[in-house]
Amino acid sequence: MLKYVIKRVLMVIPVMIGVSIIVFALMRVFSPDPAPIVLGQHATIETIEAWRDANGLNDPVVTQYFKYLTGAFKGDLGTSYYTKTPVTEEIFARFPATIELAIAAIVFASIVGILLGVVAAVKKNSIFDAAGSLFALVGVSIPIFWLGILLIMFFSGYLHLLPSGGRIDVLLKPAEVTGFYMIDALLEGNWEAFGNALQHIILPALALGMYSMAIITRMTRSSMLETLGQDYIRTARAKGISEGKVIGKHALRPSLIPVTTVIGLQFGSLLGGALLTESVFSWPGIGKFTVDCILKSDFPVVQGIVLLVAVIFATINLVADLAYATLDPRIKYSSKKER
């Protein structure tokens, strides 16, 4: 098991090098020269050249890349052209907001999705099944930004139940320890701030999680239907245990194996930054920041974010694979190929 994890972690390194080469090349080929954007329209040729020299942009691209790579291995991803702050700081200032939202969204999507999927499968061809399928279809089809606006209009504008945007009321903001406001609020013992942060996250989490919820519902339904037809479900019923146990234990657990993959992949893509949701709900996360930096040709920041997202994806994949082993005892990880 440990061997397997180490192997998988080591495999991430070549992936990262590949990703860094691609993003490095793309930024230099397709993005405009950052110097005039940074220095403004009145900059002279001399100041521009001086700025390019200072930032190493006049070196051959290969040299630039290796400088970047050696820096990256030491944990130095460069500094932003605009704010002059290290890229890592820029990212980590915004990343907790994105993670917090992604977790809230995937928790909502998983709980509701699995529940709807199970009900749809157990009550196959009933009104519940039809309603679940319709809900799932709406979930995958509805554009997030439009759903976001509808949610704001209804819950915030019409019912005045929930705030329309932001992470927390400024006055309630807890001292930053982890960057996750809900956790920080709990650490302070500040229930008011926790409740406020919770209220703020509900609508964006709903909007962001809707698509994943729909996918999870469909996956759970089909997986559950397959399991319910298995011989071991009949065995479980023949034992005389309650139908709740037959469904909730004997059928659900094997059905969750493929669902776990889907949840993992969905979570990975949510972490990559929810650009639309973050924009609609003015959520200060990494999604909106990425686009700003691409538009401003802020090379180091964009490269840093892309690398980070790649690492996250690799990690989530590994975690999902390891989760199989706990759900499905037939899978045992080892460095040898047994299966």
Place this chain on the structure above:
Amino acid sequence: MTTSDTTTTSECPIILDVKGLSTDFVMKRGTVQAVRDVSFSVHAGEVLAIVGESGSGKSVASLSILQLLQPPGRVVAGEVRYRGQDLLLLSKREMRDVRGNKISMIFQEPMTSLNPVFTIEDQLTESIRTHMKLDKKAATERAIEMLRLVGIPSPEQRIKEYPHQMSGGMRQRVMTAMALSCDPDLLIADEPTTALDVTIQAQILALLADLREKIGMAVILITHDLGVVAESADRVVVMYCGQVVEEATAQALFERPLHPYTLGLLESIPGMEDTEDDGQLYMIPGMVPNPLNLPKGCAFAPRCSWAIDRCASDMPPLVELEDGRKLRCFVDVTAVEPAAPACAPAESAPAGPTPAGPSPAGPASGEVRA
């Protein structure tokens, strides 16, 4: 568990009495009457074999007893009296108290009948804890004891394993242990050895025989393998197209089969010497009829070498003969020479079966049972 103890078991009280059981599968293309007016009873401690081809309704009948049928299958008529109580009238909750406790079941496919994601311990203790109200530790001890009883070596270790770590024979032993763990009155074994290779089959059958003696439960053994029947059963019910066509003690059935279908089944058994002259194995001619469109009269008539005109139009009733035998046939096969399928002369008055072996030589006298 041989045919010699038949007289003692038939004197024991009846524990399961199935009367007029009918099960339908209502589908878009039509209704399949998988089980049609089936009646049989099981005495305490005996082994009753239900024999028939695939699709004869034997598995559906057994699933109907425990109400384990999934839609579109539905019991439409009949009674299933277990110790006087009609199981079909019980609530779901009361029925759960019977399943796995008073009446338990083992299935055909040991490879797929255990849940792959739970340990043997988890799956075994579940019914023990549900029915015997034991705590976790006591249930585990009981489970280990059951595994030892069914002949699994070092059960303390193996109980922690998952089904995929065991062979098919081992899994069927686990299934057996699971079924026996709450000391059932009646075990329904639905083709328990079909998926296993021959040596393991013999082991499982010997195990069932041994356990039946130790625990004293009755067994309904569902099978299409007459060899298994000869080896294990006290009484035999032969089913065809959802109906009981013959019922007899195992000894009587093998010595003197009375239904043409039973005869065909017996002749289809591959043996050392009894292949036909051309070295080919005997086959019952024709096919099992489409269950959506059963013949009007006797379902076996189109394939029957003894069939008379009446067989195609009227359904023969299940008639009780001497010494508790039952038969659903108009023709006395012990007295009549087989003709070509679907047509035979019908002349004289009814007569009881004459003590003669199967397929007697001699002229076709056309003796017919009413």
